[in-house]
Amino acid sequence: MPDTASLSISESRTYSISELAREFGITPRALRFYEDKDMLHPARDGMTRVYSHRDRARVTIIVRMKRLGLPLADIREILDLYGLGDNERAQKRKTLEKFRNQVREFESQREDIEVALVELRKGIEWLEDDLAKIGPSDDHADSVAAYDAVARKQLDDA
Amino acid sequence: MPDTASLSISESRTYSISELAREFGITPRALRFYEDKDMLHPARDGMTRVYSHRDRARVTIIVRMKRLGLPLADIREILDLYGLGDNERAQKRKTLEKFRNQVREFESQREDIEVALVELRKGIEWLEDDLAKIGPSDDHADSVAAYDAVARKQLDDA
DNA sequence: ATGCCAGTTGACGTTTGCGTAAAGGGAATA
């Protein structure tokens, strides 16, 4: 099987805890913590943890999901669902539902981000314009007007 | 000034704490908490809080930012920045930097979401296909193969 | 053998974002 050959190079590697930690910008403590929460189950060489390529993939998922604000418990479920290939139809339906809900949540979250980005860009534009006025008019009325302008926008589309 | 007239209708209203709480789907406790954290400064009628339209706008921002996972401290800063119209140029530059950083963060967060959505949709597709196989082959080899397929994808683009 | 580095397991501390009584004030309604 040529398949096996293609795997052997990169997928046979193992990683130490601090190696993975550095790679993902987290602490070893975090990795042990995730393990304690049953999100990882690295092999052991005596006492020391040995992370497989597959473990690494799981960490990738964990880190990604975390950045998206998912609580560890939820991430764990997702991980479990990937891991549990021996599901029955009922379970799979539930899984499907969960995934669909996640999609919905992410989509609405993405919308929130779009909105926030618009707001921030408006603020940036305002600040840039304001800073572009060469002479520091240092005026009080000016800043008040500016504040009102921004506030007004907030109020309008709130 | 006709401007004043356009404001008087909707902007002169005030809100009670529970009114605002209901509107934003949060508890009065939360609003008091935000005030304790100096994110809101509603007027008082005796002891009871009276929220202006402008206060309401601030709550809007708080809620939005919270949904995006920003810690209250950060939200407070943003709020302060809006409120401080009497900034010096130096301050404004710092503000500008903060805003730009936020934009960058949101953008990368949005990308994370896109990625996660792709993953989830792949998972959904897989589950749907799997459930579509009319006969519950109930096979063990099947599920193992399915697991490997998914795992492989994870590993590939990790 | 000694020292250093990286690893291990608890156990406790910290921050965030409120929830949840506890104890009461003021106004309106029955």
Added chain:
DNA sequence: TATTCCCTTTACGCAAACGTCAACTGGCAT
């Protein structure tokens, strides 16, 4: 007057997600 609301403050509690010791255990380089 009594009950009912809505409001107030003060204060303790809590789950999540680690950080931070503390106390040990190897391995290997000198």
